Amino acid sequence: xxxxxxxxxxxxxxxxxxxxxEFGLQRMSPALVKAxxxxxxxxxxxxxxxxxxxxxxxxxxxxxxxxxxxxIKPSSEFHLGSRMTAEQIxxxxxxFGSKVFYCIADVEAYADNGLPFEDSHANAVDNVADLLALGxxxxxxxxxxxxxxxxxxxxxNIFARKTTLNTLEAxxxxxxxxxxxxxLTQAGDILAPQLEAFGGPKNVxxxxxxxQDPHIRFTRDLADKFKEEFGFLAPAATFHKxxxxxxGETKMSKRDPLGVMTLNxxxxxxxxxxxxxxxxxxATAEEQRRLGxxxxxCVVFExxxxxxxxxxxxxxxxxxxxxxxxxxxGECKAIRLKHxxxxxxxxxxxxxxxxxxxxxxxEMPIAFKKK
Amino acid sequence: xxxxxxxxxxxxxxxxxxxxxEFGLQRMSPALVKAxxxxxxxxxxxxxxxxxxxxxxxxxxxxxxxxxxxxIKPSSEFHLGSRMTAEQIxxxxxxFGSKVFYCIADVEAYADNGLPFEDSHANAVDNVADLLALGxxxxxxxxxxxxxxxxxxxxxNIFARKTTLNTLEAxxxxxxxxxxxxxLTQAGDILAPQLEAFGGPKNVxxxxxxxQDPHIRFTRDLADKFKEEFGFLAPAATFHKxxxxxxGETKMSKRDPLGVMTLNxxxxxxxxxxxxxxxxxxATAEEQRRLGxxxxxCVVFExxxxxxxxxxxxxxxxxxxxxxxxxxxGECKAIRLKHxxxxxxxxxxxxxxxxxxxxxxxEMPIAFKKK
Numbered sequence: 001x002x003x004x005x006x007x008x009x010x011x012x013x014x015x016x017x018x019x020x021x022e023f024g025l026q027r028m029s030p031a032l033v034k035a036x037x038x039x040x041x042x043x044x045x046x047x048x049x050x051x052x053x054x055x056x057x058x059x060x061x062x063x064x065x066x067x068x069x070x071x072i073k074p075s076s077e078f079h080l081g082s083r084m085t086a087e088q089i090x091x092x093x094x095x096f097g098s099k100v101f102y103c104i105a106d107v108e109a110y111a112d113n114g115l116p117f118e119d120s121h122a123n124a125v126d127n128v129a130d131l132l133a134l135g136x137x138x139x140x141x142x143x144x145x146x147x148x149x150x151x152x153x154x155x156x157n158i159f160a161r162k163t164t165l166n167t168l169e170a171x172x173x174x175x176x177x178x179x180x181x182x183x184l185t186q187a188g189d190i191l192a193p194q195l196e197a198f199g200g201p202k203n204v205x206x207x208x209x210x211x212q213d214p215h216i217r218f219t220r221d222l223a224d225k226f227k228e229e230f231g232f233l234a235p236a237a238t239f240h241k242x243x244x245x246x247x248g249e250t251k252m253s254k255r256d257p258l259g260v261m262t263l264n265x266x267x268x269x270x271x272x273x274x275x276x277x278x279x280x281x282x283a284t285a286e287e288q289r290r291l292g293x294x295x296x297x298c299v300v301f302e303x304x305x306x307x308x309x310x311x312x313x314x315x316x317x318x319x320x321x322x323x324x325x326x327x328x329x330g331e332c333k334a335i336r337l338k339h340x341x342x343x344x345x346x347x348x349x350x351x352x353x354x355x356x357x358x359x360x361x362x363e364m365p366i367a368f369k370k371k
Numbered sequence: 372x373x374x375x376x377x378x379x380x381x382x383x384x385x386x387x388x389x390x391x392x393e394f395g396l397q398r399m400s401p402a403l404v405k406a407x408x409x410x411x412x413x414x415x416x417x418x419x420x421x422x423x424x425x426x427x428x429x430x431x432x433x434x435x436x437x438x439x440x441x442x443i444k445p446s447s448e449f450h451l452g453s454r455m456t457a458e459q460i461x462x463x464x465x466x467f468g469s470k471v472f473y474c475i476a477d478v479e480a481y482a483d484n485g486l487p488f489e490d491s492h493a494n495a496v497d498n499v500a501d502l503l504a505l506g507x508x509x510x511x512x513x514x515x516x517x518x519x520x521x522x523x524x525x526x527x528n529i530f531a532r533k534t535t536l537n538t539l540e541a542x543x544x545x546x547x548x549x550x551x552x553x554x555l556t557q558a559g560d561i562l563a564p565q566l567e568a569f570g571g572p573k574n575v576x577x578x579x580x581x582x583q584d585p586h587i588r589f590t591r592d593l594a595d596k597f598k599e600e601f602g603f604l605a606p607a608a609t610f611h612k613x614x615x616x617x618x619g620e621t622k623m624s625k626r627d628p629l630g631v632m633t634l635n636x637x638x639x640x641x642x643x644x645x646x647x648x649x650x651x652x653x654a655t656a657e658e659q660r661r662l663g664x665x666x667x668x669c670v671v672f673e674x675x676x677x678x679x680x681x682x683x684x685x686x687x688x689x690x691x692x693x694x695x696x697x698x699x700x701g702e703c704k705a706i707r708l709k710h711x712x713x714x715x716x717x718x719x720x721x722x723x724x725x726x727x728x729x730x731x732x733x734e735m736p737i738a739f740k741k742k
Contacts, residue, residue: 107525111532117525153524154488157478157556160549165536168548177539177551178531184548185528 005211006173016048016210016241023213025049025239032057039091040310041084041240047207051216052236059203060096067193067204068092069235071103074124075113077262080307081209081243082127083134088207088238090135098205100141101193102131104362107146107185111178117147121362128358130263133351142198143361146185151195155188156181162225171214187219194232201231210239243306248278248299264348267341274300274337280322281329292325300329300336308340376582377544387419387581387612394584396420396610403428410462411681412455412611418578422587423607430574431467438564438575439463440606442474445495446484448633451678452580452614453498454505459578459609461506469576471512472564473502475733478517478556482549488518492733499729501634504722513569514732517556522566526559527552533596542585558590565603572602581610614677619649619670635719638712645671645708651693652700663696671700671707679711 005019019025028042028050035057036042060066068089072082093100104124109115124145132138146152168180194201206216216237223232245259261273280298282288295301301318309315318336321327327335376390390396399413399421406428407413431437439460443453464471475495480486495516503509517523539551565572577587587608594603616630632644651669653659666672672689680686689707692698698706 107528110525111528147521147525150518150521150524153521154478154481154518157482157549157552160552161482161547163548165548176532177534177536177555178528180548181528181531181552181555184552 005213019049019210019213019239023217024051025210025213026051026053029054036091036095038095039087040312041088041091041306043312044305046084046306047088047238047240049210049239050237051220052234053205053238055233056203056205056236057096060098065199065202066096066098067101067198067202068098069101069103069190069193069204069206070208071105071189072127073105073109073112074120074127075109075115076123077264078127078130079260079262080303083130083263084240084243084306085207085209086131086134086136088240090131090137092205092207093137093140094135097140099193100136101189101198101204102136102141102143103149103152103189104128104143104145105185105189108182110147111182124362125355125358126264128361129351129355130347132354132358133347138357138361142193145363146189148363149192151192151197152185152188155192155195156184159184159187159222159226162222167218171218183215183218186215187222190215190219190235191223191226191230191232194230201233203233203236205236205238207238207240209242211242213237213239244278244299244302246273246277246299248297261340263344263351265344267345270341270344271337274333274340277303277333279329279333285328288328289325292323293329295319295322298322298329300333303340304336308336308343376584390420390581390584390610394588395422396581396584397422397424400425407462407466409466410458411683412459412462412677414683415676417455417677418459418609418611420581420610421608422591423605424576424609426604427574427576427607428467431469436570436573437467437469438472438569438573439469440472440474440561440564440575440577441579442476442560443498444476444480444483445491445498446480446486447494448635449498449501450631450633451674454501454634455611455614455677456578456580457502457505457507459611461502461508463576463578464508464511465506468511470564471507472560472569472575473507473512473514474520474523474560475499475514475516476556476560479553481518482553495733496726496729497635499732500722500726501718503725503729504718509728509732513564516733517560519734520563522563522568523556523559526563526566527555530555530558530593530597533593538589542589554586554589557586558593561586561590561606562594562597562601562603565601572604574604574607576607576609578609578611580613582613584608584610615649615670615673617644617648617670619668632711634715634722636715638716641712641715642708645704645711648674648704650700650704656699659699660696663694664700666690666693669693669700671704674711675707679707679714 020027026049028045028048032050032053033042041047056066070085070089089100092098106117106120106124109120110117128143163184168183172179172183190204190206192198193204208216216235220234223234226232247259261270265273278299280294280296280301282291282293301322304318305315309318322332391398397420399416399419403421403424404413412418427437441456441460460471463469477488477491477495480491481488499514534555539554543550543554561575561577563569564575579587587606591605594605597603618630632641636644649670651665651667651672653662653664672693675689676686680689693703
């Protein structure tokens, strides 16, 4: 039974198996995991699937130029999901020398959220400072706003010519025109790095959450349809699992601000959020000491596994202390909180210094005022 | 019975009456005709209907800034239809000091005709030289390519948010996505002159062939929907009648090159085309001398009336010579040919000198090569 992914819901996908059999996702082979083992997200299977990543790596090994493409809708602060994608592009940039193409989707922020370009500009500067603080090399990055990159909108128009409404409806259901247009624009974002203006056809990888796979499939089909005209190679993609919201119920999403950590959170706010985070603890302290707790149910564990413990040894110790019952959830949270607060503090210090640079990297919005 | 206009067919509309009753076109009042009587197209009722032109004229009389908007798809040379629209914008520019916004629809030429930007650039330069030779004041004109005007594409994206597929289907029938996108982009072209970047809300008039009224209605609805956000005034429009192809059968269209005069036609080609033009002549010379010919059936007469005789006296003489039977069609054609050849010769001389200026007015296409 085919169950299509929905890039716009915040439904939590927990069974990933059918994606391999129904939609042809490729599993991460041991060789691929090894090639990327320098980062916890690949080593721990959080990035769990791909399309054509092997081709991307072969091209890179052969000394060819490669690129990594991603973007952000500048409608809010960086949350942990944005950070996870950012970590991947920065790691790929460092490891393979790939050029990063980073799209600030301000047109989408306007169309979806009614956020005027002037307003999304401030968010964009904040987001870019986060990227720089996380280690993005600005010298090997093409950073752009959708509202200012005609290459992308022109491609969207050209792609529309070979896109039927039926195709879009099959992928996304019956949606409004703005959404279909956003899909075409995203395809433009992903394929633009292969235009002559950016050095021509090349292997590009797009790291995404698995719910974005419909976009990837749609874009790969377009690459094929316009292969003769533009020489496009089908873009590669990697897919990471959803991270749950802190309440453990839905995937982490900007739409649920209470369940999300953002990179600007203060130590106090982090403390409050962590206090409310779901654990795998037992009903009573006595029971927990006797049976141990359940890390696989615990969002605090998932936080450290996905986001905050780079060292496998740290994670292993956390897990064994949890399972053995030697550490109760309150004590555990206090230890993790300190670690997370420390990471945020250092990040925010770096970021503060980088804000002026981020501002310079982004053109001011073109005059497009509301009345 | 509602009969929707089709902006993409080359069907000839000959009964215009239902457009007033069914679609709310406004008749040109004597006062409006008088205000515009300096140009044959208004004086002779070729521009026969409008929407809100009275408001445009009132604003102009009140000393407010006004604008005229039109454009061309740079897929071929200027034909007489393009010239007719160009004459109107130039007349309005001269008469009311309105700023002309002129769009080179190269994205549409790419999407519709597969014409790469590099190729349409040459056509665009040629088209703009025609505009200058016809008298366009470049100092009071904003000339742009769709592929380079982010204001327009950003508006198209914003408009998509409040446009349902049902609305587009009702107006245009079930069409492909590229066409719907072109419609949104055209709405962006028409409303962009009212953005703050171009001086804010103002009265804008769009001279079009009557088959384009669905675009006008659609854009006026959008202006209303986004009135609060951008302060848009509903754009005004004037509507001209179709000019028949030289064979007298369909409206003049780029799609039928044999039935069309283009402004680059040589004297020999003009001669050939005019020789093949439908007349209102009788079966025999004897019959024609006795009964006179029928100018209302004659495309040569229509040519002079619509396009080539500015002086009403010249047209009147042509008509009376025709009706009286004193001038046979062959003799008549020889006289008109000389007049048309003369106009073309002078135009082409002016144009030749203006080609370098036209080239400078248009930015070279952004790097967007085919593989």
